[in-house]
Amino acid sequence: MTHKFLSNQGMASLVAKLIAAKTRVIAPVRAKDDPSQLDYQLIQSFDEAAFGVRLPRRSLKEFFLPPTEVLFHYRQTKTGVEIREVPTIAPPQVIFGATPCDVAALETVDKVMSWDYRDELWFGRRDATTIVTFLCSVMDSTCFCTAVGLGPESFTGSDVLLVPVAGGYLAHLVTERGEALLQSHGAEASEDTVARAETLCSEARSKVEPNLPVIPAEFAGWLASNFDNPVWKTVALRCHGCGACASVCPTCHCFDIVDEHESADEGVRRRNWDSCQTSQFTLHASGHNPRQSQSERFRQRIQHKFSIYPSRFGEILCTGCGRCSRSCPGGMDLPKLLGELVTLAQTEPEVSGQ
Amino acid sequence: MKELQDLARKLLSDGSVNVVIGYEAGPRGVRPAFITAPEQAPNLVFNIHCVQNLATYLNPRRKQITQLGKAAVVVKGCDARAVAGMLREKQIERGNVVIIAVRCGGVLQNPETDSELTKETASVRCASCTVREPKLFDHIVGELPPEPPVNTHRVEQITALERMSSAERWNFWTEQLSRCIRCHACREACPMCFCVKCTAEKTQPQWIDPSATPRANRAWQTMRVLHQAGRCVDCLECERACPEHIPLGLLARYVADAVERRFDFTASDDPSVAAPIGVYCTDDDEEFIR
Numbered sequence: 001m002t003h004k005f006l007s008n009q010g011m012a013s014l015v016a017k018l019i020a021a022k023t024r025v026i027a028p029v030r031a032k033d034d035p036s037q038l039d040y041q042l043i044q045s046f047d048e049a050a051f052g053v054r055l056p057r058r059s060l061k062e063f064f065l066p067p068t069e070v071l072f073h074y075r076q077t078k079t080g081v082e083i084r085e086v087p088t089i090a091p092p093q094v095i096f097g098a099t100p101c102d103v104a105a106l107e108t109v110d111k112v113m114s115w116d117y118r119d120e121l122w123f124g125r126r127d128a129t130t131i132v133t134f135l136c137s138v139m140d141s142t143c144f145c146t147a148v149g150l151g152p153e154s155f156t157g158s159d160v161l162l163v164p165v166a167g168g169y170l171a172h173l174v175t176e177r178g179e180a181l182l183q184s185h186g187a188e189a190s191e192d193t194v195a196r197a198e199t200l201c202s203e204a205r206s207k208v209e210p211n212l213p214v215i216p217a218e219f220a221g222w223l224a225s226n227f228d229n230p231v232w233k234t235v236a237l238r239c240h241g242c243g244a245c246a247s248v249c250p251t252c253h254c255f256d257i258v259d260e261h262e263s264a265d266e267g268v269r270r271r272n273w274d275s276c277q278t279s280q281f282t283l284h285a286s287g288h289n290p291r292q293s294q295s296e297r298f299r300q301r302i303q304h305k306f307s308i309y310p311s312r313f314g315e316i317l318c319t320g321c322g323r324c325s326r327s328c329p330g331g332m333d334l335p336k337l338l339g340e341l342v343t344l345a346q347t348e349p350e351v352s353g354q
Numbered sequence: 355m356k357e358l359q360d361l362a363r364k365l366l367s368d369g370s371v372n373v374v375i376g377y378e379a380g381p382r383g384v385r386p387a388f389i390t391a392p393e394q395a396p397n398l399v400f401n402i403h404c405v406q407n408l409a410t411y412l413n414p415r416r417k418q419i420t421q422l423g424k425a426a427v428v429v430k431g432c433d434a435r436a437v438a439g440m441l442r443e444k445q446i447e448r449g450n451v452v453i454i455a456v457r458c459g460g461v462l463q464n465p466e467t468d469s470e471l472t473k474e475t476a477s478v479r480c481a482s483c484t485v486r487e488p489k490l491f492d493h494i495v496g497e498l499p500p501e502p503p504v505n506t507h508r509v510e511q512i513t514a515l516e517r518m519s520s521a522e523r524w525n526f527w528t529e530q531l532s533r534c535i536r537c538h539a540c541r542e543a544c545p546m547c548f549c550v551k552c553t554a555e556k557t558q559p560q561w562i563d564p565s566a567t568p569r570a571n572r573a574w575q576t577m578r579v580l581h582q583a584g585r586c587v588d589c590l591e592c593e594r595a596c597p598e599h600i601p602l603g604l605l606a607r608y609v610a611d612a613v614e615r616r617f618d619f620t621a622s623d624d625p626s627v628a629a630p631i632g633v634y635c636t637d638d639d640e641e642f643i644r
Contacts, residue, residue: 192597
């Protein structure tokens with residue numbers, strides 16, 4: 001991996017050039033309803049971006065899998081049904097200032113999106129997107145990326161990783177796409193700059209590591225054999241089943257498909273975000289619901305993220321961003337709970353409830 | 355605090371209840387606690403961070419909680435109104451719940467901060483509080499603290515809305531509700547949303563499109579707030595749950611104010627007084643319903 005030094009001025013002119021070329025540029029900006037919070041949004045000028053303030057409220061997911069999107073239009077005719085497809089080629093976009101946890105999530109979700117069939121809408125947007133990640137400096141006590149194999153300096157999924165140094169950034173060019181983006185920008189980085197960036201990266205890691213000193217990936221086997229452990233009956237008492245966690249989660253990707261009529265003979269098929277935390281998610285047409293209470297629904301969330309997904313795709317479905325905990329109105333806390341479950345797995349490794 | 359802990363210990367020890375639903379210290383402020391053994395009673399706390407409306411957990415369809423057995427619930431005055439609402443609408447039986455009221459001097463708008471309770475930091479719902487010491491309880495604990503600092507945020511927002519022309523108000527809410535992703539977190543966290551089957555989930559016919567389009571969002575939130583008219587207890591759980599940070603509490607309050615003006619009714623902690631939406635009067639002002 002090569003690197004370059006990119007001055008603050010160079011960065012501003014790069015963004016200005018992209019916007020002038022009609023490339024969609026997405027960056028963290030101050031939320032209109034609460035300027036202390038950030039949202040990832042399309043920007044029209046570099047000044048709108050707010051880097052290094054805090055983790056945006058929602059992940060990058062909505063730029064690849066919108067909360068609702070049209071799959072196709074249909075029209076009933078005298079002879080049958082006419083289908084009008086939607087374009088799967090997305091306009092080019094560049095994301096600036098994403099956090100490593102949000103970016104890594106995209107690669108994790110790629111696996112399920114290309115598993116039984118290739119999701120053209122997802123990959124249309126993925127292929128059209130260049131991602132410039134920043135070394136994370138906005139971690140708080142809820143973050144636990146280092147426990148899930150990532151870190152504030154991870155470049156998984158990134159095209160460029162920027163580390164802020166005096167006067168600008170050290171740019172790690174991770175992919176060819178990243179090299180192309182910075183082809184006519186930046187200069188050679190001095191050894192001092194590279195060394196300074198390395199120090200910053202290891203300092204950032206040490207801020208997150210104490211938050212969750214266990215490795216959730218190591219208890220996937222325990223989870224698989226403890227589906228009926230009595231612990232599931234009590235861990236989710238305070239959970240409302242509102243699914244806010246899934247909405248803000250960078251890796252939750254479940255969707256529902258519905259047909260909506262727009263007139264007597266025309267309509268659209270859409271897909272909408274869905275969440276395993278709602279009772280509707282598993283409600284059968286017969287009226288039977290295999291997940292009767294929130295205990296079973298919350299167990300599903302943990303099992304899917306830390307056992308089922310890894311068994312199928314080789315990695316856990318969580319990047320440690322901590323948004324689920326921050327957004328939970330019931331005070332559920334994933335790093336705390338993972339700590340408790342890993343401890344339980346270590347003290348009671350036997351298969352229980354069988 | 356000790357009074358609350360001692361009471362919880364006693365209720366659990368003498369078998370009056372199987373679980374005390376209260377507050378305990380949490381990773382960010384406090385969090386709901388489900389105390390099932392007398393020795394856990396010292397975990398209970400009550401302070402200005404206790405914003406959550408624990409009455410929500412009395413919903414009889416929360417099977418993971420009903421399986422614990424008979425519950426006692428810690429309520430602030432505002433939360434007691436939700437318990438009253440559930441009694442009024444026959445969701446729970448008075449004899450099946452032990453109500454522990456705490457005298458309250460206000461809570462924080464943002465319970466995760468370490469702030470003192472000031473005009474700036476107090477919850478907008480505390481500004482109009484008339485139930486610091488509720489009448490609906492089996493036990494009441496704590497000394498009555500001083501009145502909460504009154505902030506005017508909510509009044510200012512309501513006044514601004516009232517000054518708008520109807521077109522401006524329509525645009526304001528259209529913009530706010532355009533952010534709705536139809537996750538229905540507002541409904542799940544609400545103590546007064548306890549329908550077995552929500553209209554939003556009825557598909558034969560499909561009353562409201564399930565997708566997050568401006569038309570469907572408006573239909574969903576309008577329906578929800580109208581079903582809450584005179585029933586909403588202004589606990590703001592909907593607003594806290596909303597991952598899109600839509601000011602749902604403001605919408606509900608706007609409607610609650612209209613109910614107060616029109617029907618001289620506000621949701622109280624007296625379960626014997628029926629809400630306007632739940633009564634039929636032969637002398638109703640409106641001819642169509644007589």
